[in-house]
Amino acid sequence: MSIEPGEGRKGMGIRSLKVARDSNERDKNGMVDKVVASVDNERFLREAFSEDEWLGCTLLFEHYYAPLCSHSIRFVYSREYAEDVVAEVFREFWQRKHFRKITTTFRTYLFRAVRNRSLNFIRRELRQTLPSNGDLPIVSDAMRPDEQMMYDQFYQKIQKSIDQLPPKCKKIFLMSRFEGKSLKEIARSQDISIRTVETHISKALSALREVLKDQ
Amino acid sequence: MNTKINKELLFRYFSGLSTPLENSGIERWLERDGNEEVFFLYLEEWERTNAQYLPDKDAFFLKFRGELDRKVKRNNNPGNWYVTLINVQRKWWGIAAAFMIIIFGAVLAKDWILYKNYSTQFGETMTIILDDESQVVLNANTSLKVPRWIGYSEDREVWMTGEAFFKVSKKRNHKKFRVHTDNLSVEVLGTRFNVTDRHQTTKVVLQEGKVKVVSNSDEGSIAMLEKAGDYAEVQNKIPEIITRRVDESLYTTWQEKRLKFNETPLPQVLQTIEDYYGVRVGSNDTILYNRKFSGTLPNNDLDIILQALSNIYGAEFKREINN
Numbered sequence: 001m002s003i004e005p006g007e008g009r010k011g012m013g014i015r016s017l018k019v020a021r022d023s024n025e026r027d028k029n030g031m032v033d034k035v036v037a038s039v040d041n042e043r044f045l046r047e048a049f050s051e052d053e054w055l056g057c058t059l060l061f062e063h064y065y066a067p068l069c070s071h072s073i074r075f076v077y078s079r080e081y082a083e084d085v086v087a088e089v090f091r092e093f094w095q096r097k098h099f100r101k102i103t104t105t106f107r108t109y110l111f112r113a114v115r116n117r118s119l120n121f122i123r124r125e126l127r128q129t130l131p132s133n134g135d136l137p138i139v140s141d142a143m144r145p146d147e148q149m150m151y152d153q154f155y156q157k158i159q160k161s162i163d164q165l166p167p168k169c170k171k172i173f174l175m176s177r178f179e180g181k182s183l184k185e186i187a188r189s190q191d192i193s194i195r196t197v198e199t200h201i202s203k204a205l206s207a208l209r210e211v212l213k214d215q
Numbered sequence: 216m217n218t219k220i221n222k223e224l225l226f227r228y229f230s231g232l233s234t235p236l237e238n239s240g241i242e243r244w245l246e247r248d249g250n251e252e253v254f255f256l257y258l259e260e261w262e263r264t265n266a267q268y269l270p271d272k273d274a275f276f277l278k279f280r281g282e283l284d285r286k287v288k289r290n291n292n293p294g295n296w297y298v299t300l301i302n303v304q305r306k307w308w309g310i311a312a313a314f315m316i317i318i319f320g321a322v323l324a325k326d327w328i329l330y331k332n333y334s335t336q337f338g339e340t341m342t343i344i345l346d347d348e349s350q351v352v353l354n355a356n357t358s359l360k361v362p363r364w365i366g367y368s369e370d371r372e373v374w375m376t377g378e379a380f381f382k383v384s385k386k387r388n389h390k391k392f393r394v395h396t397d398n399l400s401v402e403v404l405g406t407r408f409n410v411t412d413r414h415q416t417t418k419v420v421l422q423e424g425k426v427k428v429v430s431n432s433d434e435g436s437i438a439m440l441e442k443a444g445d446y447a448e449v450q451n452k453i454p455e456i457i458t459r460r461v462d463e464s465l466y467t468t469w470q471e472k473r474l475k476f477n478e479t480p481l482p483q484v485l486q487t488i489e490d491y492y493g494v495r496v497g498s499n500d501t502i503l504y505n506r507k508f509s510g511t512l513p514n515n516d517l518d519i520i521l522q523a524l525s526n527i528y529g530a531e532f533k534r535e536i537n538n
Contacts, residue, residue, distance in 0.1 A: 067259050070270075148251070178268065
């Protein structure tokens with residue numbers, strides 16, 4: 001299971017489909033099969049788009065909605081916000097007809113856009129000024145690997161800082177953000193005052209702010 | 216130092232468990248053309264296998280579609296024209312007014328231009344074949360509104376009150392077929408089902424295939440009917456969808472000019488007859504109203520039904536004269 005550097009496998013776009021299939025003979029490790037399957041899947045979607053754009057979008061969103069929400073929530077730590085982020089990305093994709101312009105696969109476009117927006121979202125929520133003086137562009141054509149990996153480090157740090165919260169504080173934060181419970185409901189179910197719930201949540205949020213400060 | 220980049224490593228990396236050395240290996244690997252696509256391919260797989268939670272896809276799509284539909288409608292709204300016209304210079308007002316009249320006329324006639332109405336009288340059924348070869352059988356006292364240009368619109372949508380049985384033809388391009396009533400919408404791909412929309416309650420019974428029932432209230436509850444005999448009911452102003460299993464033949468034999476009942480309270484049997492013939496019926500022996508009725512009644516003549524009921528219960532059933 002490896003992709004050796006230097007094997008000369010260029011872009012995994014549609015055009016490289018044949019290349020990937022040929023090398024399949026030599027490379028029986030499954031990774032290539034998967035890439036081929038995924039290219040086929042993307043090609044199917046592209047065909048759907050050429051037939052009917054709304055149908056293409058519907059199929060595309062159906063396919064990626066769940067994994068995109070799951071990825072976004074690692075950044076924003078709230079079901080509601082994650083779903084808002086993904087909906088915004090879809091809305092823009094459809095309204096500005098991005099599917100006509102993109103040069104990457106749909107998957108790469110969507111994941112990049114969701115990562116970008118999620119990070120902007122949580123920064124805005126926690127009122128942090130950005131080092132780059134403004135939101136990152138929603139989709140840039142090429143992204144440096146270290147920029148790309150910055151996103152992964154970011155959500156991993158968020159995860160770590162939440163794991164390090166005191167158990168009660170973590171539980172209440174997750175109830176509020178993951179389960180979407182109101183302060184009142186949490187207070188009642190935990191048998192504590194609303195004020196205490198608020199304290200726990202603001203403590204969790206300030207831990208997240210610390211993570212952002214390092215960015 | 217040649218780090219092998221594979222699924223196992225990438226998964227560890229996504230979980231934050233890879234070493235800094237491995238990370239720099241990934242960084243160098245990512246610089247190679249095309250590897251970013253592979254990176255996201257595995258990120259997707261990782262998210263699918265390590266999902267943080269499972270979002271409610273149906274609810275999202277319902278909202279998303281609705282939102283875009285609304286947007287499209289707003290763009291076509293003649294109200295926007297009005298605002299523009301007000302700003303036109305005075306001498307153009309006459310022309311503006313003429314335009315207004317044309318637009319107004321178009322708005323009024325729009326329903327007639329865009330839709331065709333079918334309706335049945337009391338005691339009458341009607342079979343309609345739509346342009347897409349779907350078949351609709353209307354029961355008595357039922358009306359159905361269909362787009363005149365059903366083949367060209369995005370999805371196939373019809374509106375109804377009363378009772379109707381649908382045999383929807385499957386379209387190759389997966390256009391959906393939607394039946395709307397005041398209380399709910401039924402969304403299908405190709406199937407057979409019965410819809411009753413009477414007395415502010417809508418009931419859907421599936422005979423074959425698969426349909427999605429969406430309540431029209433703000434909360435927009437959803438029920439999937441997947442097996443023959445799956446039943447959904449929505450009452451006016453109540454957001455929840457009631458679902459249960461029923462004997463579908465009870466809801467579909469009306470097409471064969473028979474009414475089938477199973478342990479049905481007698482007042483409900485009479486109600487069904489009233490809905491069909493548009494008259495009030497009753498018995499002089501009201502104690503009977505506590506009884507339940509099982510069996511099949513012929514349904515081509517009111518007098519025959521009433522005679523049959525009279526024979527069964529040994530009491531007189533007849534039309535009540537009112538108004």
